[in-house]
Amino acid sequence: MGSIYSVLSKKGGPGKSTIARALGVALAQNEWAVKIADFDLDQMTSTNWVRRRLAGGHKPELAAEVFGSLPKALRQANDYDALIIDGAAAASTMTAEIAKASDLVILPTGLCLDDLQPTAELAEALHAKHGVPAERIVFALNHAGDSAAELSDAQAYLRKTRFALMEGPVQQKVSYSRAHDLGLSIIETPAKGPREKAELLIQSIVNRINELTI
Template identity: 60%
Template sequence: MTKKGILTVALKIGFATQKGGPGKSTDARGTAVGFAQNGWAVKIADFDLNQSTSTRWLQRRLTRGHKPEVSVEQFGSMAHALARADDYDVIIFDGAPRASKDTAAMAEACDLLVIPTGLSVDDLDPAVELADALHFKHGIPIERIAFALNHVGDSMAELEEAQEYLSQKPYHVLAGYLPQKVSYSRAMDIGLSVIEVSHKGLRAQAEQLISSIIKRATALQSK
């Protein structure tokens, strides 16, 4: 991966959803830790001013002394977050719980905008609607929008149906997915990310998705 020592502009990755609950902050934290494990200086810009989920997660991480270090800071506007961006190798925007007018500004600033979604139609339809609004209304290039599949249950048929549904859309679908597992939520309860769980198989499962996000973002920035 290219480091900031060569590249003077921070890599920017955003996570946004049309509705709450599909694992936006989960993916953002995993991506931040993935970069930090490779020596990148990372900041998560937490735009959830009411619940401050990523900020609270960092407090738990610091209390327990987990490494590598990841910085989290709350921001009320994209302008303020972007003003701090180039102090880091990577800045990850953990968007507000639901899409707003600021989501388009975030997408415009990012090398990659990730839209996490569950597998149900109730999750998929709003996710696609957000992608369509960003592309057709706000002009975000198709290649900079990607879907991440989260909260995947035991039904492979449901997973395949969701993948087939998204394959009919013009946007990128990230490799891998996050299963619905208690181990992930318990890890975040103690300040870890999904790629730091003790269960080897679940860690590898999460690493596949997070690696896909990292590879997609760095490839887009290098263009």
């Protein structure tokens, strides 16, 4: 069975699909066979993005499929090196089941307390209530603005928890949304500065994956 990585949240809007797509591309660039399991039945963000990617002829290719059943999605892991689960827009009982089946759980969050607090609560519940090892749960800062003070406060907040914070916050950039429109990920945007910042975050996640597999 291939590895299973999930990108989950307690509420909508933290950038789950952004992280899932970029991680998928990063792994595929290293010749992994990658599939994104899209659990957002209403928006199908990752699935529609993969369609745009294929239509644009972008390489490397990734697969994507919408799922409402976790066992059905997990069976796909037998056919790929990595199955990346893009979770639903809000936490549910399935969220915990996905996390328990994952080799790494990534929880993206914005920088304000309205985002940080529920994300930290979800991480603690997954660990304390559902038994997901703390080392398999990480935070990723997304939708960052231009305020160094806000970023510093958000980092300090998350570092008080027992879970690791990945490097390289992803900022809100037009170049990212334009890349997504074309079927590209944030690590493929032509804009060098934003691309390098996105690469820092995704490389941090890849490094964590490598640490857990040693």
